[in-house]
Amino acid sequence: MIEELVPEGLWERVKPLLPPRPPRRDRYPGRLPTDDRAVLAGIVFVLKTGITWRELPREVAGCSGVTCWRRLRDWTEAGVFQAVHELLLDQLRALDRLDLDTAVVDGSHVRALKRGAATGPSPVDRARTGTKHHVITEGGGIPLAVTLTGGNRHDSTQLIPLVEALPTIRGKRGRPWQRPRWLYGDRGYDYDHHRKTLRERGIVPRIARKNTDHGSGLGTVRWVVERAFAWLHQFKRLRTRYERRADIHLGLLQLGCVLICYRQLTTSF
Known part of the structure; x- marks a missing residue:
């Protein structure tokens, strides 16, 4: 499911642009954070299906919809989707698309x-x-x-x-x-x-x-x-x-642009 929602080619472009996580404490480090690719798969699933965050099946991403919502908030604030969009546009231009x-x-x-x-x-x-x-x-x-x-x-x-x-x-x-x-x-x-x-x-x-x-x-x-x-x-x-916060809806809108550009890129070969 994760590989279908976030193909390897897309993940290779997103991963280097994600903000680094804060270092874990040596004492009482807490639970390991959910894998970023799995979280992105959960966000894409919500984007495509339109379900609420709390309805996200745990088997899709291995985490709750609230975790996906929080990661979407942080990534939008960090400009991740905007940066991936620009990277894909660069690559489409290189192919004269x-x-x-x-x-x-x-x-x-x-x-x-x-x-x-x-x-x-x-x-x-x-x-x-x-x-x-x-x-x-x-x-x-x-x-x-x-x-x-x-x-x-x-x-x-x-x-x-x-x-x-x-x-x-x-x-x-x-x-x-x-x-x-x-x-x-x-x-x-x-x-x-x-x-x-x-x-x-x-x-x-x-x-x-x-x-x-x-x-x-x-x-x-x-x-x-x-x-x-x-x-x-x-x-x-x-x-x-459905989002009350404009930044969350804008993040989903930017992610939609990323998926459109990636689809255009994969059909170029």
Whole structure:
């Protein structure tokens, strides 16, 4: 089960990036900590199935769901999943699997069953409490960066934060990649100050205009971000937000990006 949830290739990339454990005391050292790979398998199991942490079967990871939750909290705080995501992007670029000239941005609403940080009344869900996933992808739909906001935040508020969150992608000799040539977005991002800011950063905005008929042709490029959301929301724990803490849900969202990138990497051979 552990090998299926966390393949050897993925574990080899995650293991060096995990924070070191504090040294054990010589006297009264306590129980040995659960193996990190087994804990990661438990986290992935919860992410894929959508069960609660307390429902995690002990035979999956050999530990309780609470242990997995705590390790997820610590790893998210240490930036482990963000670092693994960037490493996989480097490797995908080395294989020419990324279209980095083009970037596409969009947001997607999910219901939040518990109140907490980064939640709010959603205007598209009868003011029920919700959260928004904001994603920027490369031209093929592979996620490059994600942010999390309340369901009442407008998509446009995250355009520049997403651009600023773009990682520096290496993987090839020469100058690393830092920004796309073009950025595509729907009418929700059509504001002159955003266009000006993008141009100042050397990015050509290709954003649909408000109050215009459909058929601009931009949809032939922008559809990949919808597929990225479909990939992310195949993980049942991301379809609905159950976590009260925003950092825990963001950690799961980042882990979803890691699994998508790793799947793309393994299909490259």
